[in-house]
Amino acid sequence: MDALFIEYRDPIFGIVVFFVAVFIIACANYWWGTFKNDKEKNSIEQFIKKFEVVSDANEYKKLLDEFSISSESLGLLAHSFAKSGEYEKAIGIYLIALKKVKNRDEKQYVLCELGKTYFKAGFLRRSSEVFTEALKLYPRNEEALKYLTVIYEQLKEYEKSLEVLDVLEELNVAVEIEKNYVTSLKVLEDENKSDKTKYNELIELAKKDQIVARMLFEFAKEAKLEFDIEILNANTSLDLLWNSDEEILKKSNLPVIQSMLVAKGVEKEIPEKIPFELEVLANLRKNNYTKAGLNFEYTCSSCKGTFPIHFYRCPSCHALKLPYISLILTKNDYEEYYSF
Numbered sequence: 001m002d003a004l005f006i007e008y009r010d011p012i013f014g015i016v017v018f019f020v021a022v023f024i025i026a027c028a029n030y031w032w033g034t035f036k037n038d039k040e041k042n043s044i045e046q047f048i049k050k051f052e053v054v055s056d057a058n059e060y061k062k063l064l065d066e067f068s069i070s071s072e073s074l075g076l077l078a079h080s081f082a083k084s085g086e087y088e089k090a091i092g093i094y095l096i097a098l099k100k101v102k103n104r105d106e107k108q109y110v111l112c113e114l115g116k117t118y119f120k121a122g123f124l125r126r127s128s129e130v131f132t133e134a135l136k137l138y139p140r141n142e143e144a145l146k147y148l149t150v151i152y153e154q155l156k157e158y159e160k161s162l163e164v165l166d167v168l169e170e171l172n173v174a175v176e177i178e179k180n181y182v183t184s185l186k187v188l189e190d191e192n193k194s195d196k197t198k199y200n201e202l203i204e205l206a207k208k209d210q211i212v213a214r215m216l217f218e219f220a221k222e223a224k225l226e227f228d229i230e231i232l233n234a235n236t237s238l239d240l241l242w243n244s245d246e247e248i249l250k251k252s253n254l255p256v257i258q259s260m261l262v263a264k265g266v267e268k269e270i271p272e273k274i275p276f277e278l279e280v281l282a283n284l285r286k287n288n289y290t291k292a293g294l295n296f297e298y299t300c301s302s303c304k305g306t307f308p309i310h311f312y313r314c315p316s317c318h319a320l321k322l323p324y325i326s327l328i329l330t331k332n333d334y335e336e337y338y339s340f
């Protein structure tokens with residue numbers, strides 16, 4: 001015991017104890033630091049995983065289905081997805097909302113929005129089924145009926161489209177233009193009728209309706225049938241007239257058509273009150289400059305959207321109206337390359 005007491009009082013023993021203590025503290029500190037870092041890392045990984053679950057298409061649907069999110073909130077969420085073109089997500093959420101709706105009004109609203117989304121995404125058959133379901137709740141739903149007539153028109157089921165237009169007519173909706181258009185499509189695409197029969201069936205309608213007039217003019221050009229261009233409103237058929245044979249244009253005395261003939265080098269006298277672009281072209285031709293041509297752009301009078309190809313029904317808002325035609329002066333080779 002005495003020996004031990006003597007060793008404890010030895011200064012070398014004190015130094016050894018000091019270094020051992022420093023070593024133990026350093027090890028403990030290192031271990032604590034490593035443990036803390038691992039804990040933080042695990043915590044962040046778990047936090048990120050929460051968001052990874054939501055980014056999975058099926059998991060987010062499960063989440064929305066399980067949580068007590070109202071059908072109104074789901075409707076808003078789906079609407080914003082549909083607006084940004086994410087139709088698959090929007091459709092998925094509308095289907096969840098459909099399970100949660102509480103009354104007929106809400107069900108009808110969700111069905112109509114779902115039908116519109118299917119329509120925008122190009123699923124026409126599904127869209128027609130959804131709108132038909134909406135009509136079972138409210139047969140007087142004008143919006144669903146209007147969509148349904150366009151869907152049947154695009155599916156080339158013209159008889160069904162006309163039936164839906166009859167229903168809209170009974171609801172005092174003006175559908176004369178739509179009926180003329182669908183009837184004309186039905187006649188022109190009927191494989192059992194000869195070209196002459198199609199022409200004869202539509203010529204009287206064409207005299208009353210400019211959409212039908214233009215459709216019949218296009219058809220007559222293709223089928224190489226005689227067509228009285230005096231029936232046409234030249235301003236809504238400038239492109240067709242410009243690309244027509246001189247022999248067809250010569251049959252009209254309209255200043256616009258006469259100016260086209262000057263621009264093509266057939267006539268010499270430039271008439272008054274014609275579009276600026278045609279006046280420039282006619283003057284250039286009179287001075288033997290032949291490198292200029294015309295191109296066209298089409299603007300919807302309802303939504304003001306502009307497109308490079310002619311349309312009867314606007315590709316954006318689906319309004320059935322002849323578009324405003326803008327003339328664009330261009331180089332002749334450009335015009336030939338992009339000719340529609």
Ligand SMILES: [Zn+2]
Nearest residue numbers: 300303314317
């Ligand atoms: Zn439009």
